[in-house]
Amino acid sequence: MLSKSQYLKYLQCPKAFWLYRKDKSKLTPPSPLQQQIFDTGTEVGEVAWGLFPGGRLIPFNITNIPGMARQTRTAITNSADTIYEASFIVDKLFVAVDILHREEDSWHLYEVKSSTGVKDTYIDDAAVQCYVLEKSGIKLTSMNIVHINNRYVLDGELDLKQLFSILDVTDEARLRVAEIPLRIDEMKSILAGPEPHRPIGPHCLSPYECDAKDYCWKTLAGVPENSVFTLTTANPERKFDLYKSGIANIADVPPEDCTMAQQLQIQGELHIEPDPIREFVRDLVYPITHLDFESFQSAVPQYQGTQAYTQIPFQYSLHIEENPGNLLHKEFLGPIGTDPRRELAEQLLADIPEEGTILTYNQKFEKSIIGKLAKAFPDLKTPLLALNERVRDLMLPFQKRWYYHPAQNGSYSIKKVLPALVPEMDEAYKNLPGVNNGGEASSTWSALPRNADPNQVEQIRSELLAYCRLDTHAMVKILDVLRQV
Numbered sequence: 001m002l003s004k005s006q007y008l009k010y011l012q013c014p015k016a017f018w019l020y021r022k023d024k025s026k027l028t029p030p031s032p033l034q035q036q037i038f039d040t041g042t043e044v045g046e047v048a049w050g051l052f053p054g055g056r057l058i059p060f061n062i063t064n065i066p067g068m069a070r071q072t073r074t075a076i077t078n079s080a081d082t083i084y085e086a087s088f089i090v091d092k093l094f095v096a097v098d099i100l101h102r103e104e105d106s107w108h109l110y111e112v113k114s115s116t117g118v119k120d121t122y123i124d125d126a127a128v129q130c131y132v133l134e135k136s137g138i139k140l141t142s143m144n145i146v147h148i149n150n151r152y153v154l155d156g157e158l159d160l161k162q163l164f165s166i167l168d169v170t171d172e173a174r175l176r177v178a179e180i181p182l183r184i185d186e187m188k189s190i191l192a193g194p195e196p197h198r199p200i201g202p203h204c205l206s207p208y209e210c211d212a213k214d215y216c217w218k219t220l221a222g223v224p225e226n227s228v229f230t231l232t233t234a235n236p237e238r239k240f241d242l243y244k245s246g247i248a249n250i251a252d253v254p255p256e257d258c259t260m261a262q263q264l265q266i267q268g269e270l271h272i273e274p275d276p277i278r279e280f281v282r283d284l285v286y287p288i289t290h291l292d293f294e295s296f297q298s299a300v301p302q303y304q305g306t307q308a309y310t311q312i313p314f315q316y317s318l319h320i321e322e323n324p325g326n327l328l329h330k331e332f333l334g335p336i337g338t339d340p341r342r343e344l345a346e347q348l349l350a351d352i353p354e355e356g357t358i359l360t361y362n363q364k365f366e367k368s369i370i371g372k373l374a375k376a377f378p379d380l381k382t383p384l385l386a387l388n389e390r391v392r393d394l395m396l397p398f399q400k401r402w403y404y405h406p407a408q409n410g411s412y413s414i415k416k417v418l419p420a421l422v423p424e425m426d427e428a429y430k431n432l433p434g435v436n437n438g439g440e441a442s443s444t445w446s447a448l449p450r451n452a453d454p455n456q457v458e459q460i461r462s463e464l465l466a467y468c469r470l471d472t473h474a475m476v477k478i479l480d481v482l483r484q485v
Ligand code: SF4
Pocket: 012, 013, 014, 015, 016, 017, 019, 198, 199, 200, 201, 203, 204, 205, 210, 211, 212, 213, 214, 216, 217
C-alpha cells in the first residue's frame, strides 16, 4: 500500500521513497526536536477539529487501513457532515483527510498544518488527496490549507477562528491532479527495482531535510566532515556550485571572492585580534552576571497575551562574578503546568545585582525574552527594560572574528566556540545525565506536565538545572580565555 506521505517523499526524491519502503536502516531516526515538531503537528490537527465541531473521528489503525476506509464510507452513508481523518484508498494509495466537511451537497477538504504559512508542498498534499477522493466518488468543491495565524494574541478564551488562517488552494491543487496517475505508476516501478541512484543536491534539504542524508552524503558521496557545505555565510547555491565543480573540502575552496570570515575558515589557523578583545573585556563592569534562559514554544498559545510560537521562558541560570575570582550561582526553574513568566521575572529582578554588566551569548534572544516579559507585566516594565540596557554580547568577539579558532569550523555558535576554546567543558556536556542541548530542554519541559511519576519529575528537573547551570558556567570559561588575550 502506498500513502500520501510516501507520495510526497517520492516527489522530493525517488531514492528517499525507495529507502523508506525497502531499507529503513539507512534512515536517521527523528531527533527529539523533530519528534517535537511531529507531535506539535498532531496536536494542532486535533485542535483544528474544533473549527468544525461534532465530527466523526476515524481512529488511525496501521494494521487495518481498509477498515478505516470502510468506517469512512459508513460515516458518509450515515450522513456525517464532518469527518476527522476521513480515509480512502484508490489504486493502493491511501490518504487520510484531516477534516472533510459537507455543506448541503458540497464536500470541502481541510488539510491542517502547524506552520504559520503555506508551502508549495502543501499543494501537492491537497492534490493527491483530491485525486483519491474524487476517484472514490467524493466530488470536492474546495480544498483548503488550515495553518496557524501567529498574529493572533490570546485574550480570554481561545478563538479558533482567529488562531487559524484558511487558504483556499483548489485551483492550484487541481492543476497538479492530472500528473498523479503517472507518478503512482513510477512509484510502483521504482519499488520493483533496485535502490535508485540519485546524486545529492538541494533536493536533499528542501522542502524537508531528508532522513537519508547521512547515508547518501557521508557513506555514498563521501562528503567529508569539513566540507564546502560548512562554508560560513555562503548560501546553498554557492555551496552546491563549489561541490559540483569538484571541491569537497573546505581547505580547497579558492580564497578569492571569499569574505574575511570565509578566508579564516579556509586557512584553518588560529586568528586573534588583541586590541578589540582587550577593549571588549575592559568595558565589562563588575559584578558581571552571565545570564542564560531556557524557553519553550507552543503552536497553540497557552498563556494570556501570548501568540503562537511565542518563546516562553521557564528557566534561567546566572553565574555572577562579583569581583575577579569570586563566583556565585543562582538559578530558577518554573513550576510545572502553570505560566512560569511572572515568578521568573520577579526572581530574575531579585537575583541579578543592581549594577554591573549582564553578559549573554547571543543577546538578541535574551533581550527579546526580557522585552516580552516587560510587555506582559507592565508593573515590572521599568526594571526589566533597565536590565536590557546593561546587556553585552559575549558572542561579539567570535561573530566579528576577533577570535577565531580552527575548531570552530566557520561557526561562532557557542556549541562550536566552547569545545574549541575550553575542551574540558565539552566533556562536561557529554557527561550530563539527561538534557544536553537547548532543544532537548524545551521538549523535555513541554512534556513534563504529562509525567505523573514524581520521582521522574524530580530527576528531570535536576537534569534541566544541571544543563542550564553548565551553559552559564561555559560562558564564564569563555570569558576567561578572552581575558588571557
Ligand atoms: S539524501 Fe538526497 S539523494 Fe539521498 S535519498 Fe535523500 S534526497 Fe535523495
